[in-house]
Amino acid sequence: MTAENHRALAMDAIKGIKTWQDCWPVWEIELSKLSGNFSDAKKVHELGNHLREVFFATNTGGRDQGSLSGGGAGWESLVTWYLNLVFSGTNAVAMRQSQAVVPRTLLDATTIRYGNHQTNTESDVCVIVYPDDFDFPDPGKSFMSELDKEVAKRIGDIELGIIQCKTNWNDNAQVPMLWDMVYRASFGPGTNIHIGMNGYSVKHLRRFSYSFVTVPSQKEGRMPNSSTQMAVKRVANLTGGNYWGMATKSGVALSLAEIFDSNFSNAFKVNVRASIQNAIAGKLGLFSA
Structure with a gap:
């Protein structure tokens, strides 16, 4: 079996x-x-260089957040679709965070406990890269529960990327910065802060990254455009990087097309474009639709 069954569930959601x-x-x-x-x-x-213009194709008015018919859920879904398109035929799967499609073990690993309170990051999208020899279960009603059992067994061989998606950059940049800091930190017993639950933590993963992906929804003259701006500084050093749905602008943001080489290169047996060509030729993943 392959990752395509899990991808299909993520896309059905x-x-x-x-x-x-x-x-x-x-x-x-x-x-x-x-x-x-x-x-x-x-x-x-x-x-990945054009997702912003695609997103705006459903604009109902001016290019501000309130006038976008897509909104936050639309941006998360569009990003997830694009990631899975490029991941077609590989062992990587992108999904919007939901207990219905994300293995329970990985939800546990990313849970933050502060005192008696538990919370998860605002992870709008997550990407799992499974090892090449991962034993995917047969499709069926018990697929997710069986998948989770295998994930629990192989957690040390699995890579996980959390991607926070926001339509507006300026108003939200501080949130991924703080979550990334939390996941990087090692908290002593006196802090009463713990990462993970039920025996699983991000430290058990083969690799973990935290990224930010924005449209951005601001008009061209208002969007961040310099490495010296605070919104840019806040996300400049995220473990997984900062991306937008436009071409790369040095010092500001990378095109979302760059996230594959930056964070998920182990998903590809050949380079990214050769992998896409193979998926197209073999009608694999989303290219089979």
């Missing part, structure tokens, strides 16, 4: 979101134009 149902007919047309009808590996990869 997105298809049930009303925002996705409303926006996808418009977004699909734009994405198809930009990618040569999903047949050109280079253009598929470079969709």
Whole structure:
């Protein structure tokens, strides 16, 4: 078995979101134009440079957060879709955080306990990279419970990336900065702060990263554009990096297309574009739809 069964569940969860149902007919047309009808590996990869313009294709007014028909749920879903498109045919799966599609062990590993209170990060999207020899269960009603058992056995071989997705950059940059700091920290017994529960923690993973991905929804003249701006400084040193749905701007943000080499290179047996071409040719993952 392969990761495609898990990918299918992750994508089915997105298809049930009303925002996705409303926006996808418009977004699909734009994405198809930009990618040569999903047949050109280079253009598929470079969709990460254009997700902002695709997102705005469902604009109901000006380019401010309140006028976007997509909104936060739409951006999270669009990012998840793009990640899974590029991951097609690999052992990496992107999903919006939900107990229905994220193995319980990994939810436990990322739980923060402060005193008697437990909370999880605002992880809008997470990416799992499974080892090559991972034993995926057969599809069926018990798929997620069986998958979780295997994840618990192999947690030391699994990579996890948490990706916080926000439409607005300026208003939200401090949140991923603080969560990333929490996950990096080693808390002594006197702090009463603990990372993980039920015996699992991010420290048990093969690799863990925390990233920020923004549209951004601000008008061009108001979006961060310099490494000296506070919004940029806040996310400049995240373990997983800072990305947006546009072409890379040095010192400000990387294109989302760069996240694969930065954080998830172990998912690919060949380079990213060769992997996409193989998926296209074999009609694997989302290319089979």
